[in-house]
Each structure stands twice: as C-alpha cells, then as structure tokens.
Amino acid sequence: MPSRYLITSALPYINGVKHLGNLIGSVLPADTYARFLRQNGCDVLHVCGTDEHGTPAEIAAQEEGLAIDVYCQQMHERQKLIYENFGIEFDFFGRTSSPSNHAFTTEVFKKLYENGYIQELYIDQYYSFDDQRFLPDRYIEGTCPYCKYDRARGDQCDGCGVLLNPEELIDPYSAISKSRNIALKKTRHFFLDMPKLEAEMTLWVEKQALWSDTVRGIAKKWLKDGVRPRCITRDLKWGITVPLNWIFAQKGQPIETVELDEVYNWAGEDKVFYVWFDAPNGYVSITQDWALSINSPDEWKKWWQPEKEQDVFYVEFMAKDNIAFHTIFWPAMMIGSGMNIKKVDDIKGFHWLTYDHGKFSTSQKRGVFTDVALELYPADYWRYYLLANCPESSDSDFSFEAFAAVVNKDLADILGNFVTRTIALHKKYCDLTIGIELTADNIDVQLSDRVNSATNCIAQLLSERKFRAASAELRALWALGNEYIAQKEPWQVLKTSQEQGEVILTHCLHLLRVFAIAGFPFIPYTSCKIFEILNDDSKKLRATSIANCLSFTCFNKGHKINDAYCLFEKIDDDTVQKLTQRFSGEGA
RNA sequence: CGCGGGGUAGAGCAGCUUGGUAGCUCGUCAGGCUCAUAACCUGAAGGUCAUUGGUUCGAAUCCAGUCCCCGCACCCA
Numbered sequence: 086m087p088s089r090y091l092i093t094s095a096l097p098y099i100n101g102v103k104h105l106g107n108l109i110g111s112v113l114p115a116d117t118y119a120r121f122l123r124q125n126g127c128d129v130l131h132v133c134g135t136d137e138h139g140t141p142a143e144i145a146a147q148e149e150g151l152a153i154d155v156y157c158q159q160m161h162e163r164q165k166l167i168y169e170n171f172g173i174e175f176d177f178f179g180r181t182s183s184p185s186n187h188a189f190t191t192e193v194f195k196k197l198y199e200n201g202y203i204q205e206l207y208i209d210q211y212y213s214f215d216d217q218r219f220l221p222d223r224y225i226e227g228t229c230p231y232c233k234y235d236r237a238r239g240d241q242c243d244g245c246g247v248l249l250n251p252e253e254l255i256d257p258y259s260a261i262s263k264s265r266n267i268a269l270k271k272t273r274h275f276f277l278d279m280p281k282l283e284a285e286m287t288l289w290v291e292k293q294a295l296w297s298d299t300v301r302g303i304a305k306k307w308l309k310d311g312v313r314p315r316c317i318t319r320d321l322k323w324g325i326t327v328p329l330n331w332i333f334a335q336k337g338q339p340i341e342t343v344e345l346d347e348v349y350n351w352a353g354e355d356k357v358f359y360v361w362f363d364a365p366n367g368y369v370s371i372t373q374d375w376a377l378s379i380n381s382p383d384e385w386k387k388w389w390q391p392e393k394e395q396d397v398f399y400v401e402f403m404a405k406d407n408i409a410f411h412t413i414f415w416p417a418m419m420i421g422s423g424m425n426i427k428k429v430d431d432i433k434g435f436h437w438l439t440y441d442h443g444k445f446s447t448s449q450k451r452g453v454f455t456d457v458a459l460e461l462y463p464a465d466y467w468r469y470y471l472l473a474n475c476p477e478s479s480d481s482d483f484s485f486e487a488f489a490a491v492v493n494k495d496l497a498d499i500l501g502n503f504v505t506r507t508i509a510l511h512k513k514y515c516d517l518t519i520g521i522e523l524t525a526d527n528i529d530v531q532l533s534d535r536v537n538s539a540t541n542c543i544a545q546l547l548s549e550r551k552f553r554a555a556s557a558e559l560r561a562l563w564a565l566g567n568e569y570i571a572q573k574e575p576w577q578v579l580k581t582s583q584e585q586g587e588v589i590l591t592h593c594l595h596l597l598r599v600f601a602i603a604g605f606p607f608i609p610y611t612s613c614k615i616f617e618i619l620n621d622d623s624k625k626l627r628a629t630s631i632a633n634c635l636s637f638t639c640f641n642k643g644h645k646i647n648d649a650y651c652l653f654e655k656i657d658d659d660t661v662q663k664l665t666q667r668f669s670g671e672g673a
Numbered sequence: 674c675g676c677g678g679g680g681u682a683g684a685g686c687a688g689c690u691u692g693g694u695a696g697c698u699c700g701u702c703a704g705g706c707u708c709a710u711a712a713c714c715u716g717a718a719g720g721u722c723a724u725u726g727g728u729u730c731g732a733a734u735c736c737a738g739u740c741c742c743c744g745c746a747c748c749c750a
Contacts, residue, residue: 095750103750110750141748236746260747298690299678306676404750405677436678437750439743447748473698474686479679480743487685490699498712506709513708554687557697564713571706571714579708651710 087398089128091388091427092119093368095403095411096136096181099160100145104445104454105483106438108171109471110404114433114552116173117472118400120606121547125630130388133168134179134371135161138324139360140221144261153323157182167455171464172609177378179371181363186370190325190363194317196422197277198335204276204314209252211239215264219272219320220251224261227254275327276314277362282417283312289416295431296412299405303434304412315414317362324357365415369426389427400431400550408434433550436476441484441669451670453483461664465608466492466653472607473556485664489656495560497653500600500611503566507593508618508649514579514586519594519644521587523637529592532569536599536635539565543603544632559603566596594619594646595637602626602634611652618647 094111097103112133119131137157146156157180165178180186197203211220222239229237230253238260239251251257258265279286290304318327333339369389376384391397401411411432419426438445445452458467470491474481511517539562546555570593579586601615605626616623621639 097750101748107750241745303677310676406750435750437744442743444744445749449748452749478687482685487699490685493710494699497710502710502712504709506713508709510708557687560698567713568715570708574706574708576706576708653710655710 087395089130089388089391089397090119090122091397091399092129092131093399093401094131094133094175095401095407096134096364096367097164098139098141099135099137099157099164100141101160101447102163102167102454102456104447104452105440105458105467105471106404106445106452108455108467109438109475110435111402112168112173113171113468113471114435114475114550115400115402116175117468117552117606118402118547118550119174120609120627121544121631123627124602124605125544126628130176130372130375131174132177132179132368132371132375133175134177134181134367135164136360136364136367137161137180137182138357138363140224140319140321143321143323154182163456167459170459171455172468177371177375179367179374181367181370183370183374185373185377186363186367187325189370189373190358190366191328193366193418193422193424194275194358194362195328195331196424197418198332200421200423202278202281202421203317204278206274206276206314207271208274208316209269210272210320211251211257211259211267212270213259213262213264213267215262215266216259219270220259220261220267221319222251224259225251225254225257225267226260227257230255272320274316275318277317277414277418277421278314279312279414279417280314282421283308285420286413286417289420289428290412297432297434299436300408300412300432300434303405303408307409307413311409311413317359318356319359320355321357322355324360325363327356327358329356361410361414362418365410365418390425391427394427397427398431399427399429400433401429402433402435404435404437408432431550436478437480438471438476439480439482441665442482446670449670451668453668462492462656463610465610466496469496469556469608472552473560475552477551477553485656485661485668489658489661492653493655495563496608496611497655499560499567500563500604501652503563503570503593503600504597504615504618504652505649506570507566507590507597508646510575510579511590511594511646512648514575514583515590517646517648519591519640519642519646521584521591522640522642523588523591523595527588528637529569532565532592533635533637535565536562536596537633540599540603540634541632544630547606547631556607559607562603563600566593566600569593569596591640592637595635595639598639599635602629603631606631614652618649620644620646 092115094115097107115131119129122129135157142157143153146153149156151159161180168175168178194203211225213220225239226236228235229249237249237254239249239254241249252269257267259267287308290301290308293301296304369385372385372388376382388397403411411429416428419428440452443451470488473491473495474487539558543555543558543562546558573589575586575589578589597615598619598621601612605612612626613623616626
C-alpha cells in the first residue's frame with residue numbers, strides 16, 4: 086500500500102466559465118476519489134488550478150477590454166468559487182501564471198537544455214502587421230493545398246483533416262483581424278527533441294499496467310506517429326519568458342555581444358514558452374504554492390520527489406483530448422529533465438459529455454455551464470447525476486429529461502423518501518428519542534450481511550475508480566432501506582409491540598448513517614444533512630471508511646435526533662421542458 | 674482505405690480481457706402496502722446481443738469482411 090495518494094485534475098483553461106463536461110471530465114471524479122481515500126485515513130493531496138497562458142487568453146481579455154493579468158485574476162477567482170460551490174475540495178487551486186510556475190518551468194527547460202534535449206531551429210512564422218503580433222498556426226486561415234477548402238487553419242485542414250504547416254496555405258489571412266497584410270518572418274524557436282526520448286518513452290509506456298485500453302491506445306498512437314521535435318516556444322507577451330540571457334551565456338556568447346535583430350528577430354523580448362510546455366508543470370508548481378501556503382516550503386517534495394517511487398500513488402484525471410500530453414509529452418519532459426519528478430501511475434481518461442445529443446457550445450450558448458447549473462439546482466443533484474452517468478467508457482449524453490428522471494427517482498424517491506418515512510415513523514412512535522439499544526440478540530444479521538456486502542462493493546469500485554458502477558451500487562444500497570422497511574412493516578408491529586417496532590426503526594436510523602457515510606464522496610452536502618438529522622458528529626463522515634462502515638451500536642439509549650424535511654425537490658415535466666428550451670441554444 | 678469512439682429489450686447502459694443457459698436502471702403492465710416527497714415493496718411481459726462468414730462441442734464474447742451512428746467546424750474537455 087502506498088502511503089500517499091497524489092491526485093491532479095486537468096487544469097481548466099482560463100478563458101471562460103466551464104461547462105458540465107469539464108466538471109465530470111476531471112475535477113468531480115477526482116474529488117470523489119479523494120474524499121473516498123480520505124475517509125480511509127489515507128494521506129491525500131489533490132491539486133488543480135487555472136491554465137492561464139496562450140493566445141486564446143489574450144484574445145478573451147482583449148474582448149473583455151481588460152489587461153490580461155487582470156482578466157486572469159478575475160477569471161481565476163470566479164472559477165475557484167464555482168468549484169468550491171460544487172463541493173470540490175482541492176488542497177490548493179493554483180495558477181500557471183504564478184511565480185513558482187515561472188521558476189519551475191524555467192528550471193525544467195534549463196535541465197532539458199543541459200541534457201541535450203533542446204534543439205534550436207529557425208522557423209518561418211506569419212506576422213500580422215495589423216494585429217501587431219505573430220500568429221499562432223491556428224489563427225491563420227487560408228485555402229488548403231490538398232482539398233482547396235477555403236477555411237483551412239494553419240495547423241490542420243478541417244475540410245480533409247490533413248495536418249498542415251501554415252506556410253502551405255494558399256492565400257493566407259489572419260483569423261483574428263481577417264487581414265491579408267501578413268508576412269512570413271524567420272524567428273528562432275526551441276524544440277523538445279522527442280526522437281531522442283522515444284526509446285525511453287516507449288519503455289515507460291510499455292511498463293504501465295494500470296492504464297485503460299483507451300489511454301494506452303492513445304499513448305501508443307502518439308509514439309507511433311507523433312515522435313518528432315515539438316516546438317516549445319511562441320512569440321507572445323503573455324507567458325513564461327524564455328531565459329535567453331542564460332542560453333547565450335551557456336554558449337559562451339554573452340547576449341550583449343549579439344545583434345538584437347539576429348537573436349530575437351521580430352519577437353523582441355516576447356518569447357515565451359508554448360502553453361502546453363508550461364501548463365502541466367503547474368501540477369508541481371501549484372503543489373509548491375500549496376506548500377508555501379502551509380508554511381512548509383519543502384513539503385511539495387514529499388509528493389513529487391518521494392524517497393521511493395512507490396511511496397506515492399499518483400492518479401491524473403482528464404478528458405480524452407489531454408491524454409497524449411499526459412502520457413507522452415509531459416512525462417518526456419520530466420524524464421529528459423532528470424529532475425526525478427514522480428510520474429503518473431494511473432490516468433483516468435474520460436470521454437465527452439454531449440448535450441442533448443449535440444455538442445456543448447459556448448458561442449451558441451448551448452448546454453449548461455457550471456455557474457448557471459448551481460443557480461438551478463444544488464450541487465449534489467449535479468454531482469450524483471454526472472457521476473452516475475459519467476462518460477467513462479464512451480461518450481454520454483446530458484439532457485434535462487434524463488437529469489430529472491435520475492434526480493426524481495434515485496435521490497428523491499429512493500433516498501430522500503426513505504429518510505422522511507423513517508424519521509416520520511420515529512417521531513410518531515418514539516418521539517425522536519432512541520429508546521433501545523441494539524445488541525447481538527436483536528440485530529438483523531441478514532440485513533447486516535447485505536449492507537456490508539454492498540458497502541464493501543462500493544469501496545472496491547471507488548478504489549478502482551469505476552464511478553458509474555460505484556454509483557449504481559450506492560443506489561442499490563439505498564434500495565435496501567426501502568426493501569427492509571417494507572418487509573418489516575414497523576407501522577404494523579408498533580401497534581402491538583413498542584419494543585419490536587423500535588428495534589426495526591433503530592435499524593433504519595443506522596442504515597441512514599451508512600447511507601450518509603457511503604454517499605459522502607458522491608453527495609457530501611446531503612450526507613451532512615443526514616448526519617444533522619441523526620444528530621451525529623459530521624467529522625465522522627470524513628473519517629469513517631465505507632467498507633464495513635456499518636455498526637448497529639452508534640446511538641445510545643436516550644440519543645435525540647432531529648426532525649426530517651424534504652431533502653430533494655422533484656423536477657416536474659413542465660420545468661424539464663422549459664429548461665430544455667432555455668439551454669438549447671436555438672433562437673433564444 | 675484519414676483518426677478515434679460506438680452499434681446488446683421502448684430508452685440509457687453492463688457483460689467482451691480469461692468463450693459455456695443474456696444482466697442492471699428507467700419506462701410499461703399486474704399485485705401488495707399505507708409509515709413516507711401519489712412515494713415504497715413484490716412479480717411479469719419485452720432482446721435470434723448491427724450484419725455476413727470463419728474458429729470451436731459451444732461465440733454477445735475470439736478472427737476476417739460488410740453496413741450504420743457520433744466527434745474530429747467558432748467556442749470547448
């Protein structure tokens with residue numbers, strides 16, 4: 086057993102509020118897993134943060150009329166608050182624009198350079214005079230030389246799918262300003278020498294036993310087709326500055342002695358690392374920021390540079406588009422740097438969440454975004470639905486119709502209703518005061534066995550990070566409550582025997598406690614509410630492992646409980662229709 | 674032959690690695706109960722596992738071919 090569990094969620098990009106797919110594609114399952122491990126008493130660190138560099142961020146800031154740093158600051162706070170309100174408990178939610186990430190990324194680069202994994206090449210890049218900037222490949226459009234599609238991008242043609250270089254485009258123009266006043270300029274860039282790392286990466290990928298077929302498949306595909314030098318720098322202002330002084334010093338050619346034009350070309354001092362190069366380093370630098378925040382600056386090493394590799398078990402959560410970076414490029418950077426940074430053990434990759442059989446779309450306002458979601462319904466509704474229906478093995482669809490069906494049935498009818506009926510009976514016949522204690526003589530062994538079997542199963546599935554199956558088993562556990570109470574009919578028994586009736590009801594109260602503990606990784610707010618009703622200490626929710634969490638002796642004679650209330654409001658058909666219409670992105 | 678994912682009861686999915694009488698949830702229908710958010714419990718109906726061929730005593734599961742659906746278009750994970 087590893088002594089520590091390191092968990093990272095893919096860093097959400099800064100340029101806007103994320104949608105439900107982002108939530109279920111990384112941070113929510115990661116939080117669920119982290120909560121589960123913490124209940125088991127494991128030492129867990131879960132970090133995430135905003136990915137802030139790159140052209141899309143600059144353009145988004147420009148559109149908002151804000152300076153880039155101000156924009157990022159605001160958007161970071163906004164995203165952070167939304168995750169908090171979903172009950173995502175990061176140890177630290179950091180930023181890739183932080184000083185620590187500047188420092189760490191620079192160090193990674195220097196080590197790669199010293200170890201001979203960095204190549205310098207001049208490349209031709211388009212400069213837009215009207216935009217006054219170099220244009221990243223995807224911001225140049227033109228006609229595809231192969232299929233003649235007239236809106237091909239500089240990196241790829243969407244007409245025929247061929248991968249392109251920008252200079253291949255016929256009649257190119259700036260996608261930002263549509264200006265054709267652009268010209269190819271030579272500019273010096275740095276490349277990560279992937280071919281040199283290929284053999285080592287292949288070995289490393291082969292070694293991975295835990296990765297799913299999908300993850301392994303993507304990794305192998307990139308090893309097969311994607312092994313070529315990858316450019317790691319861009320000509321931009323916003324980012325982590327490439328340490329040119331240091332580089333020229335390394336060459337024994339002090340920068341002062343070199344013609345500026347020759348060195349920088351058009352980029353002047355605006356040469357920064359490409360966002361893909363600095364973003365994953367954020368996992369480490371954010372941990373460093375976490376360490377600073379707890380006044381133990383070296384604490385991050387416990388996680389990223391453990392004495393023994395197997396002391397830390399590291400799981401990354403992400404959507405499938407990110408898998409190549411996490412299976413190949415970032416590990417290659419870390420291996421090449423020789424910095425002895427802990428590498429990932431398992432990668433939990435998610436497929437896409439579609440919206441009402443189509444795509445989420447920011448520009449069309451189609452789909453539910455995380456800020457609006459919380460205005461509509463409490464966090465646990467979303468958490469439960471998304472976990473129970475997560476795109477684990479293939480894409481899955483979100484629709485309000487399905488959402489309402491699941492919320493109404495599972496949360497309201499199965500769980501919520503069991504809470505209400507149990508407490509109502511107790512109030513009526515026992516005055517919300519526990520009058521008996523359960524002992525070996527009166528404990529229902531059959532129930533006990535079934536509950537233990539279910540909780541063990543949930544724990545096992547969570548430890549394997551199978552969220553859909555774990556949710557289904559949680560639901561089955563809830564159903565045991567209704568089954569038990571229907572079979573025992575305490576409302577009948579109580580008419581003839583107070584004691585026998587109370588034995589049944591006390592079993593039900595303990596079941597509620599089990600539901601709260603087992604549900605805590607999934608629907609923490611609800612679990613807290615149930616514990617309040619039971620008048621139990623909510624700290625125990627965080628410190629009781631799910632497997633075998635059943636104990637029929639938690640409540641002493643005389644223990645008072647609180648009255649229940651409706652835990653889940655149902656969603657009616659009319660509302661479903663209105664919401665479906667509202668978020669369809671058509672007309673509106 | 675562009676890449677990737679998928680085709681299993683009306684809907685949504687599991688099973689496929691390691692072949693052996695087809696499973697879960699919702700929905701439908703029929704009973705039961707009345708403590709409860711018109712909730713709950715029990716039972717039933719409903720599938721030749723896209724299709725063709727092969728391997729095998731035996732294939733949803735392995736192999737080969739065919740067909741169909743989805744994403745790879747701003748945004749976006």
